[in-house]
Amino acid sequence: MTWRKRIFDLFFASLLVVILAPVLIWLLGWLLIKEGRPLFFVAERMKGLDQPFHLWKLRTMTVVDRDQGVSGGDKSSRITPTGAWLRAKRLDEFPQLWNILKGDLSFVGPRPPLREYVERFPEIYGEVLKSRPGVTGLATIRFHKHEERLLARCQTAAETDDVYCRICVPRKARLDLIYQRNQSTCYDFDLVFQTIGNLFRRPDRPKIAKK
Numbered sequence: 001m002t003w004r005k006r007i008f009d010l011f012f013a014s015l016l017v018v019i020l021a022p023v024l025i026w027l028l029g030w031l032l033i034k035e036g037r038p039l040f041f042v043a044e045r046m047k048g049l050d051q052p053f054h055l056w057k058l059r060t061m062t063v064v065d066r067d068q069g070v071s072g073g074d075k076s077s078r079i080t081p082t083g084a085w086l087r088a089k090r091l092d093e094f095p096q097l098w099n100i101l102k103g104d105l106s107f108v109g110p111r112p113p114l115r116e117y118v119e120r121f122p123e124i125y126g127e128v129l130k131s132r133p134g135v136t137g138l139a140t141i142r143f144h145k146h147e148e149r150l151l152a153r154c155q156t157a158a159e160t161d162d163v164y165c166r167i168c169v170p171r172k173a174r175l176d177l178i179y180q181r182n183q184s185t186c187y188d189f190d191l192v193f194q195t196i197g198n199l200f201r202r203p204d205r206p207k208i209a210k211k
Helices: 003-034 073-078 081-089 096-102 115-120 122-128 138-152 157-182 185-200
Strands: 040-048 051-058 106-108 134-136
Touching: 003 051, 003 081, 003 096, 003 106, 003 185, 040 115, 051 096, 073 138, 073 157, 106 185, 115 122, 115 157, 122 157, 134 138, 134 185, 138 157, 138 185, 157 185
Parallel strands: 106 134
Antiparallel strands: 040 051
């Protein structure tokens, strides 16, 4: 990570912590009333081939003893009504400001992968994770909705894993490497503003076939 990118992250993360603190406190109180404890979901993610860290989010799913792999249709029943709304607005990612301040994440970069996928695809992630993982990025903007649709169709953990490995991992990696080759402060600003714009964009309505 360049010093310009780190200053960018520290400045805007600190600014957002001050501005959004009342919103986060309100969300925590609302979650406590609606869903109870725990309020946070803390999970291991990777920022390098041998560099794990703890990623923080607001909890959006019911708690289970063991949770593996990415979320697909097989886990959809665990998403709470409150969690579905938080995910749609990406408000569950507010606590990742703490990860940015610590230096685990940047605002813009590849989404941090699970250890199991880094170990299975070291050649891919050895290149992708030369960029510091981010809260948003080119792959998030261009592929996230399509990935959600693909994984939502999966009915078992094995099917979810197969689709994620065959389709999602290579496609996201290609986009992450395009970002890596073109990274600049201006490009980061552009991707952040695109992300904000997507949050306020109305979802596409299904087209009705004409008779």
